[in-house]
Amino acid sequence: AQSVTQLDSQVPVFEEAPVELRCNYSSSVSVYLFWYVQYPNQGLQLLLKYLSGSTLVESINGFEAEFNKSQTSFHLRKPSVHISDTAEYFCAVSWDTGRRALTFGSGTRLQVQP
Amino acid sequence: DARVTQTPRHKVTEMGQEVTMRCQPILGHNTVFWYRQTMMQGLELLAYFRNRAPLDDSGMPKDRFSAEMPDATLATLKIQPSEPRDSAVYFCASGLVPTGERTQYFGPGTRLTVL
Numbered sequence: 731a732q733s734v735t736q737l738d739s740q741v742p743v744f745e746e747a748p749v750e751l752r753c754n755y756s757s758s759v760s761v762y763l764f765w766y767v768q769y770p771n772q773g774l775q776l777l778l779k780y781l782s783g784s785t786l787v788e789s790i791n792g793f794e795a796e797f798n799k800s801q802t803s804f805h806l807r808k809p810s811v812h813i814s815d816t817a818e819y820f821c822a823v824s825w826d827t828g829r830r831a832l833t834f835g836s837g838t839r840l841q842v843q844p
Numbered sequence: 845d846a847r848v849t850q851t852p853r854h855k856v857t858e859m860g861q862e863v864t865m866r867c868q869p870i871l872g873h874n875t876v877f878w879y880r881q882t883m884m885q886g887l888e889l890l891a892y893f894r895n896r897a898p899l900d901d902s903g904m905p906k907d908r909f910s911a912e913m914p915d916a917t918l919a920t921l922k923i924q925p926s927e928p929r930d931s932a933v934y935f936c937a938s939g940l941v942p943t944g945e946r947t948q949y950f951g952p953g954t955r956l957t958v959l
Contacts, residue, residue: 762946773935774950781946820887824946830939831877831900832948834887 732756734823736835744843745813751806751838753821760826763804765795768818768837777819780804816842846870848938848951856957862924865954867936868917876919877937877948878904878911887935893919894941926958 735754743749755761762781766774778789785797795806804821818839822832849868857863869876877892891901896913904911908927913919923930933955937948 764947766950771955773952774937776947776949779947829900830875830894830941830946831889831892832946833889836886 732823732825732833734821734833734835736821736838738838739836740839740841742841742843743811746810748809749807749811749815749840751819751821751840753804753806753835755802755804755821755823755833757802757825762824762826763795763797764822764824764832765789765793765804765806766820766822768820770817774820777806811840811842813842813844815840846949848936848949850934850936850951850954852954853952854955854957856959857926858959859927860925861958862922863926863930863956863958865921865934865936865956867919867921867938867951869919869936869938870949871917873938873940873949874916875939875941876913877939878919878921879935879937879950881933881935881953882931890921890934923956926956928958931956931958 733756737752764779765777767777768774778787780787780797788794793808795804818837820837821835824832851866875894878890879887881887890904891911893913910922933953935953936951939948
């Protein structure tokens with residue numbers, strides 16, 4: 731069965747420190763990869779996506795993620811976090827089959843401390 | 845600023861009552877998804893539609909849940925009768941197929957509490 735794994739349920743980090751949120755997926759076919767962010771009591775907002783092309787993708791607020799086909803990973807990184815980055819982050823995968831739905835990881839709670 | 849809208853945002857009801865949740869996809873999007881989020885199960889797909897036709901509802905309890913798209917601007921998810929275990933946040937998302945894109949845009953969700 732196809733699955734998405736986010737190994738870290740919570741990641742505490744101090745403000746201005748770097749952070750990496752890990753995402754691995756099972757794969758036997760091509761994939762489309764996404765990171766969504768959820769702030770408290772809100773919906774999911776698209777943070778960044780990999781569809782094809784360059785394996786390094788960036789968001790407008792300083793996050794980046796790298797598609798690593800051999801490791802079947804799509805880890806999310808930020809070199810310097812802010813208090814406002816405190817949120818839940820979800821990795822999601824759509825496999826290149828006829829099915830268009832996303833399969834989500836269990837989420838990682840990023841807690842930025844002053 | 846195109847967005848997916850959902851109503852109601854919050855719903856508290858008693859066990860056995862019917863619940864209807866509504867979603868307005870982004871104008872021009874032809875694919876609509878319903879997801880449910882709970883602490884125990886995380887985010888899971890309930891059903892999705894393309895061009896108003898149901899394509900996959902394998903994640904939905906058939907005996908009490910039903911999903912429809914009466915027209916291109918409205919998707920509904922109904923629970924009848926509701927049970928306490930249905931308490932969750934229900935998200936609608938829309939996207940555009942066929943394109944190389946698989947991006948889904950999410951609404952703010954309906955927080956359902958069944959007492």
